[in-house]
Amino acid sequence: MKRFLQHHELARDSRFIRQNAITDVMAQLPDDVDTVVNAFENLDPMIAAGVKGGPLEPIYEAYGPGFGLSILNEPLRPDEEFAELRLRVRMHGIFMGELQALEGAGRTLWDFPDAPWEFKMNMARQCWDESRHVQIFEKLLTHAGGAVGDFPENTFLFEAACADDPVLRVAGVNRALEGLACDVFRDMINYAEKKGDEVMKQAVDYVLADELTHVRFGSEWVREFTKDDPERFEAAKKFQRQVDKRFSVGGTRSSRTDAVIPIAVEDRKEAGFTEQEISELATISAEGPSRATLRKAAEILRERHLARRAQARRDENAA
Amino acid sequence: MSGRRYPGMSPDERTFFTPYSAFDIPQDLREFGGRYDVEAMARRVRNFRYAEEWAMMMVGGWIATIPEVPVKTGLGKIAWECAQAADALGKRLPELRAGRNLNVASESANEGFAQFMQAVAAPEEPEETIEKLVGLFGVLKPHLLDAYEDNGLHTDQITDAPTIELLEDVARRTRRHIAWGKEVLEHLCDTDAKRERARKHEAALRAKLSACGGVTGERG
Numbered sequence: 001m002k003r004f005l006q007h008h009e010l011a012r013d014s015r016f017i018r019q020n021a022i023t024d025v026m027a028q029l030p031d032d033v034d035t036v037v038n039a040f041e042n043l044d045p046m047i048a049a050g051v052k053g054g055p056l057e058p059i060y061e062a063y064g065p066g067f068g069l070s071i072l073n074e075p076l077r078p079d080e081e082f083a084e085l086r087l088r089v090r091m092h093g094i095f096m097g098e099l100q101a102l103e104g105a106g107r108t109l110w111d112f113p114d115a116p117w118e119f120k121m122n123m124a125r126q127c128w129d130e131s132r133h134v135q136i137f138e139k140l141l142t143h144a145g146g147a148v149g150d151f152p153e154n155t156f157l158f159e160a161a162c163a164d165d166p167v168l169r170v171a172g173v174n175r176a177l178e179g180l181a182c183d184v185f186r187d188m189i190n191y192a193e194k195k196g197d198e199v200m201k202q203a204v205d206y207v208l209a210d211e212l213t214h215v216r217f218g219s220e221w222v223r224e225f226t227k228d229d230p231e232r233f234e235a236a237k238k239f240q241r242q243v244d245k246r247f248s249v250g251g252t253r254s255s256r257t258d259a260v261i262p263i264a265v266e267d268r269k270e271a272g273f274t275e276q277e278i279s280e281l282a283t284i285s286a287e288g289p290s291r292a293t294l295r296k297a298a299e300i301l302r303e304r305h306l307a308r309r310a311q312a313r314r315d316e317n318a319a
Numbered sequence: 320m321s322g323r324r325y326p327g328m329s330p331d332e333r334t335f336f337t338p339y340s341a342f343d344i345p346q347d348l349r350e351f352g353g354r355y356d357v358e359a360m361a362r363r364v365r366n367f368r369y370a371e372e373w374a375m376m377m378v379g380g381w382i383a384t385i386p387e388v389p390v391k392t393g394l395g396k397i398a399w400e401c402a403q404a405a406d407a408l409g410k411r412l413p414e415l416r417a418g419r420n421l422n423v424a425s426e427s428a429n430e431g432f433a434q435f436m437q438a439v440a441a442p443e444e445p446e447e448t449i450e451k452l453v454g455l456f457g458v459l460k461p462h463l464l465d466a467y468e469d470n471g472l473h474t475d476q477i478t479d480a481p482t483i484e485l486l487e488d489v490a491r492r493t494r495r496h497i498a499w500g501k502e503v504l505e506h507l508c509d510t511d512a513k514r515e516r517a518r519k520h521e522a523a524l525r526a527k528l529s530a531c532g533g534v535t536g537e538r539g
Contacts, residue, residue, distance in 0.1 A: 001380050001443040011386040011445035102395050103383035109398065110380025117409070117424075124375055124402030127382070131395025134388070148388070158383075 003111045007155040007162060010103060015149025019050045022068065023154050026250045031289045036297035040065045041304070050152040059085070063298070064305025070298035073252060073291070075260050076187060078195040087191070088146035094184065095137040096153045097177070102130035104161025104173055112166050116224075119166065122217045129210045136203050143199060160243050167225035171236040174218025176243035179281070181211045182271060183253055186264035208267065215271035244281055250288030258291040353475025360479060361417035362426070363470060366535050368408040369425035370436070370463055371489070374455065375401035377440035386445050390452070390503060397496050404489040411485055431531025438527055449507055453517045456500020458524040464493045466534050 008018075025039050040047075044065040051060045059067045059082075071082050072089050080086075105126040112119075138148055160172035185208040192201035226233035248254055253261040263285070268278055289297075322335030342349075355363065378398040382391045409424040418424065427433040439454035467486040474482060508514045532538050 001377065001384070001440050003380075005383055009383070011384050013386045013388065099388070099391070102391060106379035106382035106395070106398060108379070109376045113376055117406075120372075120375070121402050121406060124379065124399045127379060127395040128399035131392040134392050134395075138388075 001110065004162065004164060005107055007158045010100070010155060010158060012153070017050060017152050018155060019046060019152035020154045020156065021046060023156055023246070023249055026252070027246045027248070027288070029250050029289050031293050033293055033296045033300070036069070036289055036293060037066075037300050040069070040297065040301055044305075055085070055088070055146070055150050061309075062302075064302045066298035066301030066305075069294040069301070073260055073294060076191040078191065084145065088141065088144050089151055090184070090188070091137055091141045091144055092146060092148070092151045094181075095134065095141055095148065097157045097181070098130055098133035098137055100155065100157040100161070101173065101177070102127060102134055104158055104169070105130055107161065108166060108169055111164075115166055119221055119224075122221070126214055126217065129214065133207050133210065136207060140200060140203055156246065163239070165232075165235075167222055167232060167236045168239045170218040170221045170225075171240040172243045174214050175222065176240045177247065178211050178214040178218065179244070179268060179271070179273065180247045180253060182208065182215065182267040183261050183264045185211065186267050187261045212267065212271040215268075215273070219272045241280070241284055245284050245287070248285030248288065250294075251286060251290070252288075254285035254288075255282040256286050256290075260291075349476035351475060351477060353479055354473040355475075355479070357415050360474060360482060361412060361415035363535050364408050364411050364415060364482065365417070365424060365426035366428045366432075367463070367466070367470075367486075367489075368405050368412075369427050369432075370459070370534050371401050371405040371408060372425045373436045373440070374459065375405060377436075378455070380440070381443075381451050384443050384445055385448050385451065387448060387507075390448060393499060393503065397499075400492050400496070404492070407485050407489065411482060414481065428534060428536030429531055431527070432534060432536060435524070435527045435531055438524060449504065449513060449517050450520045452500050452504050452507070453520050454524055456497050456504065457517070457521045458528060460493055460497050460500070462528060462533060464490055464497065466538075467493065 021043060025043065029036055029039060047065045047068075048060060051057045056067070059071055063071055072086055074080070074082070074086065076086055076090065077083055105123045108115075108123045109120055109127070141148065141150075157173070157177055160177060161169050163169050163172065185204050188204045189201055189208065192198075192204065222233070222236050226236055251259065253259065253263070255263045263278065263281060265278055269275075273281075323332060324334060326332060326334055341347075375398050378394045378401060382394050382398070385391055385394070405425070412418060412424050427436070436459075439459050442450035442454070467490040471483045471486055471490075476483065504517065508517050529538075
């Protein structure tokens with residue numbers, strides 16, 4: 001078996017499709033309505049293909065390619081119209097993330113046979129934890145009325161787990177992405193509490209506990225791998241910042257007042273992030289378009305989409 | 320009941336407690352006479368650890384290459400249990416006067432066994448789940464289970480009891496891994512062609528394993 005697998009080589013059954021471009025574009029967008037509209041107009045064919053035959057197709061038909069900027073990109077609140085759909089989309093994203101985290105930890109075992117034994121033990125333990133998380137989120141997805149394969153997968157998590165230096169893997173996955181998981185899971189626990197969903201609350205609470213352990217693995221191994229090597233330490237920090245920025249998805253996860261997913265400061269502290277790191281994350285993640293900008297862009301995209309549909313119907317009738 | 324509770328200095332100052340051998344209560348039928356001395360057992364433990372460590376690594380590597388989600392998650396747990404087995408075996412080594420550095424604690428019995436392990440790990444395509452599982456659960460793990468049980472029967476039952484207990488625990492989990500793998504394979508091999516694929520791959524690996532003498536290099 002070869003070493004260093006690429007993200008497009010992740011094996012999947014026939015339920016899955018992949019779409020990487022949207023998160024990538026979101027992470028780079030400025031706070032400007034026209035730029036957001038143009039970017040999503042360009043992505044329209046890919047978005048249309050990705051939702052075809054799935055639960056998002058009617059939403060796409062009604063709202064156009066910008067539905068992800070408004071319908072899905074709002075905080076999880078039980079009493080809102082699209083809350084259930086938002087929850088299923090998020091759970092599916094987490095399911096995919098856990099699957100890739102399992103694959104990433106497993107590949108780290110294979111890719112670095114000469115790594116320190118304790119590091120391999122930690123990665124093997126993470127394999128088991130991530131396996132349970134995959135099972136938990138598959139069940140929670142069913143609990144929420146969804147199913148595996150309902151929404152497209154993006155492989156960003158595994159991309160952070162492909163580096164050829166193990167310190168970058170733990171910096172990217174265990175510190176940046178498992179840190180993000182702390183934010184997302186705390187938000188979901190809050191949602192479950194508001195909704196009175198004890199099943200979801202307890203399941204996610206256990207997963208969050210595991211994530212704190214994984215962040216600690218990351219912190220310990222970044223320290224160990226980079227001791228007496230400031231250059232390697234800087235490379236790890238830089239990579240972590242890049243992943244943090246990419247996964248803030250244009251401020252969606254941030255400490256801004258309009259953030260969809262707030263930074264879980266207390267959980268992060270418990271996981272071992274310093275005040276300075278949390279403050280840096282707040283700065284990195286605050287960049288990107290405001291929700292007001294995204295809503296405005298989504299409105300324009302919807303108007304154009306409906307106009308195109310109306311035109312197509314007229315053309316069809318004329319023909 | 321009368322008499323001394325604690326012995327005095329002369330023969331008639333013994334206590335009244337009835338004598339028992341250390342092996343009488345409960346009756347202990349174990350006898351001295353294992354096949355392996357300390358050095359030989361340390362070598363075998365290093366061989367077992369090599370197999371468990373590489374099983375852990377190959378299982379980890381395979382997870383991303385297997386399309387079936389329940390197989391991925393099942394292997395995630397097995398990777399951890401192989402790691403725990405390798406860890407426990409490594410911790411036994413200093414007790415057998417065989418060093419403390421766990422990174423060099425694994426040792427293949429010979430080049431042939433190392434090549435056999437690479438042959439088990441070789442399938443990497445998404446279409447090869449059957450070959451992956453056959454190699455691990457149809458050949459390697461049943462062989463390791465035999466070796467652990469055989470080791471338990473032939474090592475010194477009294478002096479080497481820690482190795483016996485350790486391997487009993489590893490064997491218990493290995494039996495569970497084999498049962499799981501067998502069940503998954505029965506599900507995946509749903510045509511004659513697939514069963515034939517599995518049989519051929521198993522036969523090829525068994526030939527390699529037999530040629531090198533197995534995990535300890537001692538079995539023809």
